Amino acid sequence: MFPIRSLDELHLQLRAGQTSCRAVVEYHLSRIEQSRALNAFIEIWADEALARADELDARLAAGNGHMGRLFGAVLSLKDNICYAGHGVTAGSRILSGFRSLYSATAVERLLAEDAILIGRTNCDEFGMGSSNENSAYGPVRNADDPERVSGGSSGGAAVSVQTDCCLMALGSDTGGSVRQPAGFCGVWGFKPTYGRISRHGLIAYGSSFDQIGILGRHPADLAVCLDVMSGPDAFDATALPAAAPAEAQPGPQKIAYFPEAIEHEGIDAGVRALTLDYLDQLRAQGHQVEPVHFDLLDYLIPTYYVLTTAEASSNLARYDGIRYGYRGPNAANLEETYLKSRSEGFGAEVKRRILLGTYVLSSGYYDAYYGKAQQARRLIRDRLLVLFNDYELIAMPVAPGVAWRFGEKSADPVAAYLSDIYTVLANLAGVPAIAQPIGRHPENGMAVGLQWMAAPGADNWLLKNLPGAF
Numbered sequence: 001m002f003p004i005r006s007l008d009e010l011h012l013q014l015r016a017g018q019t020s021c022r023a024v025v026e027y028h029l030s031r032i033e034q035s036r037a038l039n040a041f042i043e044i045w046a047d048e049a050l051a052r053a054d055e056l057d058a059r060l061a062a063g064n065g066h067m068g069r070l071f072g073a074v075l076s077l078k079d080n081i082c083y084a085g086h087g088v089t090a091g092s093r094i095l096s097g098f099r100s101l102y103s104a105t106a107v108e109r110l111l112a113e114d115a116i117l118i119g120r121t122n123c124d125e126f127g128m129g130s131s132n133e134n135s136a137y138g139p140v141r142n143a144d145d146p147e148r149v150s151g152g153s154s155g156g157a158a159v160s161v162q163t164d165c166c167l168m169a170l171g172s173d174t175g176g177s178v179r180q181p182a183g184f185c186g187v188w189g190f191k192p193t194y195g196r197i198s199r200h201g202l203i204a205y206g207s208s209f210d211q212i213g214i215l216g217r218h219p220a221d222l223a224v225c226l227d228v229m230s231g232p233d234a235f236d237a238t239a240l241p242a243a244a245p246a247e248a249q250p251g252p253q254k255i256a257y258f259p260e261a262i263e264h265e266g267i268d269a270g271v272r273a274l275t276l277d278y279l280d281q282l283r284a285q286g287h288q289v290e291p292v293h294f295d296l297l298d299y300l301i302p303t304y305y306v307l308t309t310a311e312a313s314s315n316l317a318r319y320d321g322i323r324y325g326y327r328g329p330n331a332a333n334l335e336e337t338y339l340k341s342r343s344e345g346f347g348a349e350v351k352r353r354i355l356l357g358t359y360v361l362s363s364g365y366y367d368a369y370y371g372k373a374q375q376a377r378r379l380i381r382d383r384l385l386v387l388f389n390d391y392e393l394i395a396m397p398v399a400p401g402v403a404w405r406f407g408e409k410s411a412d413p414v415a416a417y418l419s420d421i422y423t424v425l426a427n428l429a430g431v432p433a434i435a436q437p438i439g440r441h442p443e444n445g446m447a448v449g450l451q452w453m454a455a456p457g458a459d460n461w462l463l464k465n466l467p468g469a470f
Contacts, residue, residue, distance in 0.1 A: 001018060001019055002019075007070070010024070010072055011067075014060060014071070014072055021056040022050060022054055024053065024072055025118065028164070028166055029046055029050075039122055039137065039138055039139065040140050040159040041119045041120070041121055041160065042087075045086070045119050046118075049118045049119075053116060067114065068114030068115075070113040073167050073168065073221075074116045074117075075168050075170060075225075076117070076118055076120070076170070078123050079156070080126070080172055080202060081107060081203075081212065082107070083120075084101065084103040085099060086099060086100060090125065090127070091137060092125045092126055092347065093136045093347070094325050094342070096325065100201075104201020104202055105198040105235060106170065109228050110229065112228075115228075121154070121159075121169065122140045123135060123177075124349070127153040127172055129416070130152045130416050132149060136347060142184060142185060143162050144185070147406060148184075148403040149184065149403050149404055149405075151180045151182070151185065152181060153174075154169075154181050154213070154215070155181045157170065157215050158181035158182050158187060158189065159181075161187045161217065169215040171189070171212075172202055172205075172211065173427065175420050175423060175427050176191075176420045176426075179423050179449070180399055181215075182437075184402065184447060187216065187217060187437065188217060188434065188436060189435040190434045190463065193430060194209075195238045196230045197239075206307065206308035206311040206312055207315060211427075219463045219466055227460070230242060243459055252285075253287050253467050254393070255279075255282065255290070255391060255392070256290055256395070257291060257395045258297065259293065261297060261422060262397065264297070266400050266421075267397065268402065270402075270443055270448070271397055271401060274439045274442075274448045275395075275448075278438045285467065292387060294383070294387075296376075296379070300424050301417055301420065302373070305417060306356075306370060306373035307374065308353075308357075313354045313356075313361060320337075320341060321337050321345070325345065326341055328343075385431075392454065392455075393452050393467070394452070395450060395451070396425075396453070397422050399420075399422060400418070400419060402446035402448060403446050403447075431453050431456050434452050436449060438450045
């Protein structure tokens with residue numbers, strides 16, 4: 001009976017009386033207990049999840065209640081997505097003890113379709129990191145090798161799916177924070193088109209980049225979850241109208257890939273070999289796979305980090321020790337309250353990015369850095385969108401290497417930032433992208449992922465037409 005690997009399988013077993021929502025929740029709770037050493041969860045809502053399961057079981061037994069599209073599906077929430085009456089800290093000491101007064105729009109829509117929320121997952125502080133080593137709660141360990149990182153910032157979300165602690169997980173993706181940990185943990189991770197899912201209730205890092213994303217084991221499950229959460233929202237002016245439904249279209253796809261990415265000197269040889277081999281398999285299946293040159297690859301990381309740190313310095317100004325969250329206990333006046341609360345409450349990586357963002361927005365440097373980065377972003381987006389006139393999909397590695405060992409990149413922040421080189425493009429351009437597990441590294445056995453990008457708004461089409469996924 002367990003594990004149940006897909007939403008369809010779950011619903012078939014529930015309707016046939018082969019399992020119950022309570023049994024499903026109990027199974028996932030047992031998996032959480034078995035994997036506690038990995039530190040994926042910050043808080044577990046066991047009693048609440050069981051009570052919710054009993055309520056759903058009673059409705060199913062009565063036979064006269066609506067069965068939502070996510071009926072009985074157990075999900076975890078990243079610790080930067082608000083859920084009314086529950087703790088939310090974005091992995092930061094500065095929000096210690098804070099409980100949300102409202103639920104994110106995405107959370108409300110999940111609950112309306114009978115999902116069960118089982119707990120909140122660990123993450124890099126305010127989503128700033130690629131390894132989940134920057135959390136106030138300690139690092140999340142990769143279940144494939146506990147001496148290696150889970151990826152970030154949604155590392156806890158990825159491990160919660162990897163270890164079967166839930167069917168799906170909600171994360172957030174600012175520059176790869178869903179796709180990169182999904183790639184490192186061997187699961188699927190999807191970032192929608194910018195605006196497809198409301199950001200209301202998502203604690204902001206970089207507002208023009210942030211998107212709630214989904215991790216799971218099958219793109220069909222992600223498609224249902226996306227459909228449930230997407231659509232306009234009065235609380236988020238950037239939220240898009242509901243997407244048109246898309247159907248699977250059997251047949252060969254036109255696929256582009258960037259040789260500059262796959263042949264880059266910084267990419268691991270095993271990742272390169274697996275990526276090229278998978279593309280060869282797609283050619284053998286009849287897909288048209290062609291190299292297309294993209295000469296802006298080296299500008300992606302600097303553009304991304306100038307813009308996101310600028311937005312972060314603005315967004316995080318609200319955490320001042322006055323209104324909520326951590327307050328420095330030894331402050332003698334207002335200025336010291338600000339200084340001590342922020343210097344003690346924020347971790348090193350967050351402070352680094354606030355300082356960088358404040359610098360690029362400062363008088364005399366704004367045009368040279370922030371203004372130029374905005375121009376570069378527009379150029380990058382325009383160059384990418386032109387390719388979708390000729391190709392339906394663009395393929396790239398998820399990351400230049402596999403999950404690294406703890407501490408391996410801690411002394412060199414730039415090395416960690418470069419691990420995002422292949423994922424930030426989708427956020428700069430606002431296009432949908434998904435990480436697909438394609439195999440294991442030939443030397444260390446760690447998971448390797450391939451990333452797919454599609455045109456803006458083609459979220460449903462992407463999830464239903466991935467070549468070789470079904």
